[in-house]
Amino acid sequence: MNLDAELSALAVQDDLPADLVRRLLHHPTARRSAALLRRDLTVESIEEIIRLGSMRSLAANAHVPAAVRARLAEQPEPEVRAAVAASAADDPPGLLARLADDPDPFVRSFLAMNELLPAEILAVLATDTEPSVRANVVTYGRHVPESVRRALLMDSDPEVRRRAASVYSPPADLLPGLLADPETRAVAARHADPSAELVGDPDPGVRRAVAAHPHLSAELRDVLASDADPFVRNAIAARPDTPSTLRESLVAGLATDDPLTEWFLSFGRNTHACPPRAAAPPRFTREQAEELITRAGL
Template sequence: MTLDAELKALAVQEDLPADLVWRLLGHPEARRSAALLRKDLTPELMEEIIRLGSARTLAANGFVPAVHRARFADSPEPPVRAAVAASITDEPAGVLERLAADRDPSVRWFLAMNEHLPPELLAVLAEDPEPSVRASVVSHCRNVPEPVRRALLTDSDPDVRRDAASVYSPPADLLPALLADPQTRAVAVRYAGPSAELAADPDPWVRTAVAGHPDLPAELRDLLTGDPDVFVRNEIAARSDTPATLRDSIVGTLTTDSPVADWFLSFRRNTHTCPPRAPAPPGLTREQAEALLARAGL
């Protein structure tokens, strides 16, 4: 482990004496780790973190009491307001409403991921003039009121519509429009069910969705076995109801010139491997921490 990594690990060690935390603030990376993750920062430590230029990181620390975090909502710096917007509660009342009306779209983007948002402010963000903010609502809010869901599924921006169709189950009356829309048709297949027409769609992602549908009939499965697109064939190979002999014959055709594509193909068939997670570093005694700080010149 490098010296910088050791200092960052020490900065988030629980029950670390405040005087040692104070010394760690002199190291930029350790300071940011402490500012973001420590639960026991005193007002004096927080003021020093701000003075040293890490207000944005401190604003993102959800363990900082609301009485201290509220100040960041009025920061002149958009990145600081954005950092606090992601998780702040409405203390004092009106903080969330101010952030929802913030002039900077990045602040509203981060606010959309805040689990403390009331339904009325969620609806405001779902109609935000900036598409990225509406997309953030889709990405971070799975359970939205029916009017918000409808608004996002019929959004004027094609990317927002596609993302919304991937996340929300559409009302039955919207399904025909989603199937007719090239941006949402592949996602809508899961709600419409497989058909010969969809299995022959010119969009390979539509055919891939058909190939992965749980109700795919055997005749369409066999048809898609010979699809020209490798991802469509891979989807058939990944099905639990594909006969072993057929699966083996398909796997032999699943070759690409891209390591990334190969990884995605293997991931879908659960044949990939991930490296083991690195163990957490052991906690240091005060004597060991003092030695580390001395080695770093802190």
């Protein structure tokens, strides 16, 4: 581990004395780490972080006092307000409503990522004029009311509709329209009864969805086992009801020299290997911490 990485790891050590934290704030990488992740920043340390120019990292720290969050939410830089919006609770009260009315769509898009939003704020963001905001409501706000879900499934923006159809189970009355829409047909096919029409669809995304459908018949499964698209065949190989002889034949035919394609195929069958977990950063005694900080000239 190089010196910068060691200082950054030290800056987030939970039992680090406040005087050492303050010294670390004069190292840019360590300061950003402390600003973002420490839960015990003192008033003095917060002011120092702001003075030294790491306000954006501080704004993303959900553990700063409410008064500091309110102050950061009023900053002229949209990046700072967006960092507050992404993780803040409604403390002080009314903070989230103010951010939902922010003039910059960048801020409102980050607010839509916030997992702490109440349903009424999500409903406001779901009607935002900026498509990226509505799209993030779909991606990050799973507990919106049914009326809001329906509106997003019929949104005027194709990306919003596509995300909504990927996340929500469409009501039966909307499913035919989603299947007729080229932008949502592939994801809507996950919710439709498998049919010969869908199995023969020219869009491989539709055929992949059908190949993974839990109610796919053996007859249609065997048709898709000969599909030209390797990811369709891979989806058939991943099915628990695919006979072992057919699965072995499919997997053998999916062999590729491209490591990225191989990883995606193995991921689809849940046979991939994840990289080993990174080692935990070292814990420093006070003596070791002081020696490291001194070596860095802080």
